Amino acid sequence: MTEKEQNIQYTTISKHLTERRLKPAFDHLEILIKESEQPLFLDEWRNLEQTYSYMLKYTVEGIRDPERQKVYRSLIVSAFNLLDQVYDGSRKKFSSSLEYEKMRMQKDQIDLSAYLSDLEHYEFEDDLNSLLEEVEVERHKRAEGASELQQKIVNLFNHIWLSNKLNAEESDFIAGFYQSNLIAVPYKSFITSALMLSLIRYFDVTKFALLFDAYKNEFPEISQRALVALLVAFYKYDDRIEYYPEIPGRLALLNEDPEFKRNLETVIIQFIQSKETEKIQKKITDEIIPEMIKISPNLKDKINLDSLMDDSLGEDENPEWEKIFKDAPGLMNKMEEFSEMQMEGADVFMSSFSMLKMFPFFNEFSNWFMPFFASNPAISRTLDLKDDVNSRFIKVIDMAPVLCNSDKYSFCFSLNNLPAENREFMAEGMKAEMDQFKELQEDEELTEPGKKAGFISNQFIQDLYRFYKLHPRKGGFEDIFSWRFDFHNKITLGEILKEDDSILRNIAEYYFSKNYYQEAAEVFDYLLRNIEKSGELYQKLGYCHQQLNDFETALEAYKKAELYELNRKWNLNKIALCYRNLKQPQKALEYYREAETLDEENLNIQLNIGHCLLELGEYEEALKSYFKVEYLAPGNKKVWRPIGWCSFLVGKKKQAENYFQKLVDDEPNKHDLMNMGHVQWSIGNRKNALDFYKKSITQTEFTEQEFFELFEEDLSHLITQGIDREDVPIMLDQLRYFVEE
Template sequence: MTIQEINKAYNRIIGSLDSRELKNAFDFLQGFIAGSREYSFQDKLDEAQETYRYMLRYRGEGAKDPMQEQIYNNLVASAYELADLVKHKALAIESPLVYYSHRRNLQTQQQMSYTNLHSMLSTPVGIVKEEVRFEAGLIVLFHKIWVSNPLTAEEVAGIQDILTDTALPTSVGAQTVSALMLGLQMAFDKEKLMLLFDAASLDNEEIRVRALIGILLTLCKYRKRTALYPQIANRLAALDEKTPNLTKAIRTIILRFILARETEKITRKLQDEIIPEMMKLSPKISKKINLKDFNPEQLGDEMNPEWQEMSSLGKKMEEFSELQQEGADVMHSTFVHLKNFPFFRELSNWFMPFTTSHTAFGDRFNKDSAEKQMLDTMTTAGFMCNSDKYSFYFSMMQLPEAHRSMMMNQFDSQANEMIQQSKEELISKRGKEEIITGQYIQDLYRFFKLYPSHLDFEDIFTSPIDFHNLPILQPYISDEESLTTIAEYYLRKNYFSDALIIYNRLSEHIQGSDILFQKIGYCKQMGGDIEGALEAYLRADLLNTESKWVIRRIAGCYRTLKQPEEALKYYRRYETLSPDNLSAQISIGHCYLELKNYNEALKYYFKVDYLDNKSHKAWRPIAWCSFLTGKYDQARNYYKKITDSQPDTQDYLNAGHTEWALQNIKGALSYYKQAIEADDYDFNKFREQFIQDIPDLLVAGIEENEVPLMLDQLQYTLDDTSNR
């Protein structure tokens, strides 16, 4: 079988199992084994099928087996696992993916047991030779776990010993957890997941947070399988008992993953808006002010007049600052091009907790203690993830020592103090666990987006990461506070369909909140479900009849649904609450226009024109209603104003109709010609619009037999113009 055929056969089996079509899955597995010639798995399949036949036969005889559900779940679980085994065995030799390449490489090398690796990693560091050996052992450990087959009891015990050894550096546990997570992304292994639960119960915050993220990602990827393993639910319950703030931790992870979805938007905003404006203003500003003197103590209350041109940039920078405080990934665009250092060729290094003692730095940052302190302060105070910190340090290494020293000297002790204060404020505001969560998710984002062979991995950030929708997690994340917080976050980031799912869940238990139904309506409206939005808005209106916002939304929905009479009722209600709101006044006029009550519509349009004599937004509807009511001179006056300002194709067309109704054929032809010119001389498009207006022309007294003559005359006029 080709690699494509292997993946197709595997996906067909998984699809059947996800749908709980076990007989089909067994049949597809039989074909998969035969096609891949992996007959060593035939006995396992035969055994599973025989058990299933016995179970069905027993059931068919009317006997009730209290173990039936458990037997069935075990069969489905074993079918999933068997499909995984066959797939990996079939791809082991041929697949060019990094995962299988590393498996093949490890098989050609002398295998080290987890016990031996544990001993190797326990060697005291401090001597360069020993540190090199330690880092090499850590890489071997990472790869061994990542590409391993389902773990045996002996292997599990060996990894548990490593995780629980508090004498080992944090990097060992952190890398072990990352390897387990990455391995689980390639193939489900209950034992690897149980090891993540072990790690999530440890006291070390870095390891614990990474483990919890790994657990959630695994549960999300294998959401159809988790109910088959009672141990998972049991371990979650045990973890909840041991972790007082588990709900808060899960909620934080969910919010950080939502923020991760914003990374590309933020990058584009920086590259397309903020940085270009800064570049544009930089030369002028740098001449006007001395940046070295720019500190809080020397700033007065007055605004520099020179800065008025920075108003738009100021708003963008304020938004950028808010995103930064929120924990958004604002540094991705800065470091996206700084991942080409040799350090990043090693896959495991993308997950490595940051340390200046890594041998990749040599002793460059240990000679000058002041320089090292400054760099340490900058990296701990900022919003850099571990991966970006390595990038930053490697970039500094590229600078000549004199340039680096000069750069460091620009940061005086006051700047150092400010950075340290910023770090302390950040930790107190967001908490250490929240910072670790954000940094690790950013590390994952960079790996799945920027690792040289990242296309060999299924990008977790392109799949739905909706932990709150997983049935197995709902006991821990279904409280009103959590769901409301997550929904509000989705809403604020314009992920309306995601927010709607949660708001609908909340509405099952909260019936008396008009705000909740307002938000349901808004999400539905933004998703294009106008009827559903209207239903929710009407529900909100019943709960609170004084909300002007809801009344306007209801009216707007009725207008969109082509029910102007109903829309008018609500615009009238709104008018009583805000008598001089011009937008509502013009909307009422539109409703009357759609109801063909042109005289009433004109009253409102004139009112808008009188109250707002600057925007002229009422000119067009006044002109058209005047035409429809036979007030052609009035229509002519308004179309003259419109065509003298900023006319479009429709304005010229309507002005032509008005001149024709006034028997000014020459004037009508002139306006029609301008309409065609405004549309790049597309006569066919003009003709379509013209034909739509024929009923109104007939009402205006134009003879039906005059219509084709006007169109022909117009074409001759165009031909004469083009031939000159």
């Protein structure tokens, strides 16, 4: 049985259970048990199936049972539990994923009875030895102790990650681990990641409970990881959670806390933002870096790079900067956009650090989730921290909120490849920037509480993104970043989000700003139906549907927005646009005429009026509109094309020739060359006509077939302008010979 077949069966059975179709669920579950060769589960399956058949029989016979619904829900839960066990057993046999490979290789489980006291003992010894830091032998002993402690923490991570259902001892241990004052905060947040990975792999109410507890932790490094983990689990198990009332119960309690709602909104938007990462990578690779390469050869000399650290450097702007960027005129705008994205928390460094995950540190699976902290023994084993530059660099990286933990480690391990003077230069520059950032962060925390928490959750989401996109064995894990993250459509969080229209509105606006029009439209539509009706919401809903090419729905929304008198000219233009796309030029013209009364000299309105008249066959009237555009904007080359075509259609062939000649002399497209051919033929210049037709096919992206299809559309106009229909096949055959030459 292949992994793909297992996954399909699991998904199918889960769907049947959540939709309360138990008969097909039991049928498929029996197949999965037999095909995965796990006959030990057949007895439990048979008991469940038999219990359900009895319940159905009693129900049909009309026997009253006040406990029936309770039994029914219990059956569904039991079926889910059995499905989890069968699916897990099947994957242990057949899966090639890293998780199940490690499970098969796993030795004895950790004895937790004294494990916490062992961990605390290391931390206590570390505090004691730090008092003797100046003694070299004690420093060495302390380093050994730190490495041993970290290995024990990694072992604990693996134990939790690879556990299916946590028993009472494990649950109590983890609770005590979080409560211990002797366990460092980074290790607590690290274990929170293990809980998340374990829960994604195997459903367990106890794991949910521990994550709820972790969210209440006083340290945001722990609470924000727990919140991210909870949201991932809520999304994955959304259809299933309703059968475990303790989960929505805990969530309801959290929902009474305004800070939770603020954090919830932040993390949801960060998940949506993560979907922008590939676009940002492409932008950096295709636009920003090529522009920088253009100027890099002369950059050093132009801005006198060697003198940047001069004490006499003033605060004035460098007058050479403008000259530098004239070679790459779009770079300044792109860099400003890059800076804005960085401040918004966008993942702008993914492409920069994607090649720096080859260090031995990342060979250990758990290190992809390790929070960055300067005293991590993995750093001291790689870098000489007695070197003042290295030591300062690590401290600066530690406080950088714009780098995720994974990238911070990559940065550290790449320091050995840099000359000392470069490290010094970078350390100074980064420290200055981080000091400013820290100041700004502290100010923002006063005006925007929760800003620090937002940085932490964003870093963790970026860590997860790197794991799911870059880990060598990523194919064995379901990529959570392929999910839609439409939390507003989910049962678990949907109601909470819909209770607070400000959160829902902010999510919709974020979708809208990032061009996720389908998702934005869903939320705008909900707000309009259930919360408030406003012209702006109707306009934005209409715009979303317009961008999705659903012009009928867009038109409906724009017409409702018309009732609110909000930016009426814009709205009239949008209604007209919809009518044009719905092939109703007469209705479109009515709205463009109305928009014209509000702005008589608007070029776009005049152009669109001309287009509508052209589509209606009113060529003389269309010409008037186009000439008005040319009069208002003499340098507008775009209007030459419709003037030339309308002139041809009304028989003003010389005028048409003049305008098409302007286009031919400028930058003609395939239509300009073809239309010039039409004009030349109509005035008797057949040889010229053939020449332009040939150029239309050979010099542009026109295929021969496309040319002839479009020619057929234009044929009636050619005949109207005096072309003999009998000459057409002869002319076209001559063109075919021309093209072959």
